[in-house]
Amino acid sequence: MMKPNRTNLSVPGHMKKMHAKALASQADVVMFDLEDSVPVEKKGDARDIIIQSLHELPREDKTVTVRINGCETALAYREIVDLAENAGNQIDRIVIPKIDHPGDIYFVSRLLDGIEQAKNIKKRIQIEASIETANGLEAVSDIAKASNRLKTLVFGVADYSDSIGARLISLSGHGENEEEIYPGHRWHYPLSKIVVTARANGLMAIDAPFGNFKNNDGLKRSAELAGALGYDGKWVIHPDQIDIVNQVFTPSPEEIKRAGKILDTIEKANIKGKGAVGVEGKMIDQATHRMAQKLWNQAVHLGLAP
Secondary structure, eight states, rough: OOOOSSSEEEEETHHHHHHHHHHSSSEEEEEEEESSSSOGGGGGHHHHHHHHHHHSSOOTOOOOOOEEEOOOSSSSHHHHHHHHHGGGGOOOOEEOSSSSSSSHHHHHHHHHHHHHHHTTOOOOOOOEEEEEHHHHHHTTHHTTTSSSEEEEEEHHHHHHHHHOOOOOOSSSSSSGGGTTTTTOOHHHHHHHHHHHHHHHHTTTEEOOOOOOOTTHHHHHHHHHHHHHTTOOOOSSGGGGGHHHHHHHOOHHHHHHHHHHHHHHHHHTOTTTTTEEEEETTEOOOOOHHHHHHHHHHHHHTSSSSS
């Protein structure tokens, strides 16, 4: 059963005092960051601090990821080697930022192959690909097929905005004030393309962070839009955002009840994998069954259904 990935909390790698709090939070995923949130002169220290935290701090039931610097930099290869060799059994996924080409996935995947063999690491480290540029979006289908280590596609709105020359309409550039400039959802196309590609390749899809962490209504709306498009969750950049995003991506009692009714009806009608049945004047077919089963599985994992 797939663990929920409703909230992906980003934590600066060099800020050790934040690490324990993040791992004790209600976020489903904690991402230790080596990229944008870490000053250049602190990146080496941040790598060592993350490894130390991974060994020393309890992680509860958290999924733990680490975002490295881009594969085009002089930092990425050393970060992958040091992290995997020294904390490979504590890391669930490596997050690769600003992917423009499937070659980035090939590089990281093959490097991990060798490290896991050399160090006898039993856990297979997965990969998350962050789609943050026009080139990355153009190549997203090939990127999604590049390795069976790939688990997730992530949308990065700020760098994507920069790469296409979009107007800067908010202080952070992370998804605020969109309705003031565009009659609809300005990022509907990249969000839809990423989630369709993810589903076509059996991957998860995670939405970009919402930059104004004091605007709860805007955050909720942004998360609801991502959920409506089929996303599994959303990055968060502040602990105060966790509860709101978790709530949006958690099945409601009404949804759980509906899913249970669908599954029960299909079971009683003995049509699983066969056809369709009518319930209260509405058709339930195999697509409905799959959606209901996915929602029910998440509810069970979260302790909301038996």
